[in-house]
Amino acid sequence: MIGTAEAPRARRWDQWSTSRWFASVLIVMVVLVLAGAAVGTAVLSRTASVSNRLSDRISPARTAVVELTAALVDQETGVRGFLLSGDERFLEPYARGLAGERALLARIRQLLEDEPVALADLDRVEQQAREWRTTVADPSIETRRRAGDPAAAVDAVLSGKAAFDAVRARIGTLDGHLAQIRDRARADLDEARQLRDLAFLGMVGFMLLFITVIAVLLRLVVVRPLDRLSVGVRRVAGGEFDHRLAVQGPADLARLTGDVETMRQRIVDAYIASQRARAALEQQQLELHRSNADLEQFAYVASHDLQEPLRKVASFCQMLQRRYSDQLDDKARQYIAFAVDGATRMQRLITDLLTFSRIGRVYDDSRSVDLDEVVEQAEANLAGAITERRARIERPPLPTVPGDMTLLTMLWQNLISNAIKFRDPDRDPVVRVAVGEADGMWQFSVEDNGIGIDPKYADKIFVIFQRLHSRETYTGTGIGLAVCKKVVEFHGGTIRLDETYRDGARFVFTLPRAPAGAEPSAEPAAGGTAETAGAEDGSALTVR
Structure with missing residues (x-):
């Protein structure tokens, strides 16, 4: 079953062209790059979110808690100074601390809107601070203004200190919870950074592995068949015309190999035909050499043996004219002149034709x-x-x-x-x-x-x-x-x-x-x- 399933798959792979292979590789690389970009974006977003929560909310909230503590201390210090001295100017830090407390409470609530435990602690701090003002600070200030007794003010300061210490303890509890939240945020930030580094290292390693796999695959599927085709073509070009080219590789490369093999076969057929034609040409050359030899013999005969009878005809006609001129009439003498002229022109034609035939053969x-x-x-x-x-x-x-x-x-x-x-x-x-x-x-x-x-x-x-x-x-x-x-x-x-x-x-x-x-x-x-x-x-x- 495995063998029968693998054979069609191999044939399907062989039907892929080189351009399809490269397009597939390019698509896979694009998908991997997009996936890596998505993973990297998610990891970076997570790291940025944790970092922003720590730097934009938790750390500013702790700073605001410290400032809130300072505002409450200003209130307690102003009340104490007024009770001991009776000077209204000591109530100015109390008023500033009260206004600062309200602003800081609103800011801390905004920064800790996603931290319910810290918000609960903040509510308790606000409630205890309000109780301290309504039960200790404000009554003590009214009493000091009406009675003006310093001894009673000292007792009020001592009794209010214990109440304010409870407010401080509640603020400490809030700050402790914020410290725990900060520590957890730092741990989350370190974990996000480690995850980011691992993700990027994993993507780099996977990309290197993928590139290696692609290089090996292209080497096996494309480059190796090209090398084999090049070797085969060089062998044919070197004179091994009987070397057959095996059709391998992608579809277009296989077609190219088939075309080259067809061309090789045609070259072999043309070479065989040219060899036959060459043999026939050599045979014709031998026959041409024999024909030229016969032509040379004919030229010799034309220049010597054929001209000799013409010279005799012309000579005997001229002798006949001279010897029997007085016995011949004008018509006979005209006929003899025609014969001499014809023989002379025939001799000149033979000479000219012989000269024409020798151009390129004798004069070279x-x-x-x-x-x-x-x-x-x-x-x-x-x-x-x-x-x-x-x-x-x-x-x-x-x-x-x-x-x-x-x-x-x-x-x-x-x-x-x-x-x-x-x-x-x-x-x-x-x-x-x-x-x-x-x-x-x-x-x-x-x-x-x-x-x-x-x-x-x-x-x-x-x-x-x-x-x-x-x-x-x-x-x-x-x-x-x-x-x-x-x-x-x-x-x-x-x-x-x-x-x-x-x-x-x-x-x-x-x-x-x-x-x-x-x-x-x-x-x-x-x-x-x-x-x-x-x-x-x-x-x-x-x-x-």
Whole structure:
């Protein structure tokens, strides 16, 4: 029966959330504080009541009794002096004592209204004092005034002393009762103070015990499950992905543990999936390596074996034209010219495509490159076109960037070649280069005063083999700007056409900044004669 009764209770406790635990603890603490405050208030009120009774009633009453005794003594002394001397001035203390007696009796009754025994003694004192005045003092005063006999006055004094001693004895009895009441009040005050001290010590001890119990309870119910969850999470974070998290503690902490366990399981599933994907990716990489090897073989064939038949076709067609020119009509000579031109253009397309495919695979020698040297090399490669068309190139000092010098030479040579090639027929070409900083990168612009590019073709011009003009108007294969885009993106930058520029064409591109302290490369661009292949806008592609 005990086991079956405890199990549901344990389940009910487990259903409590952390906030409910803390709220319950807070409520219990508030109740205990209020109860302690009530007990403390009651104990302090009791102590204050006993203390006030002693200091405000009993002690002042005893003092008033002493003053009452003095007033009665003044009456007795005045009567005695008058009887012995016959001087009326001795009756003044009698009159003052009588007035003081009345005031003191009223005050003592007010102070001792809760003390019936003392009030009874006070009534007896008042009665005996009144009897003394009516039977002894007042008759003796009248007799002395009428007879004027000193001897009779002496007898009256002697007879009145015994009566007044009875009044004094009654006052002594009253004072004795007041002393007993005072002693009991002091004892009650000491008892109240002890009770107060014990109550406060008990409350402090109980609060300490309660705080200890609450701390242990919270440790067992909240802190320990949190510690276990933290240890489990750290083990999972450390790589033990198969470690399961036990659901323990309050309801919200149990839900949190369950959520973390669900997350762990999802991470494990994602990890297993990533391992499988990684294995598949490695397999794809192997296949890609084989494909690249095949592509390299194809590039070799394209650059050698495929171009050799084209050269033979062009050569034999030219030989046929020279040898049998006088036997051929104009139509035959035109056909031979078409064949030679097609073979030549096919050879140039193969060369340009091979160069485009090698960017990032063959030309990947990254180092610090001085762009001033790069542009000078590009200008040297284009010296013939610059001189022939009276082109002027304006540029500021250029920075050093990390990259491949050959690819960067291709980039600048293509952009400058385009600017010169697509010139305005009514003016000499001018190429302006600018440089600045943008988002931690070097930003360059190359603008010209040529025929410009319609903004609607801003994206099309960077696609390989895309042309905006016919071959008869501008030569080229339409690959130059595609090469520029691939070179810039290989170096981590971007390139675009500035669509807001209307006085020609302006290309804006970015390149990374060189690391601090990097030295520029002292090696010039690779040697050899540069061959150029026209892009769709006539850009020149440098092939080493």
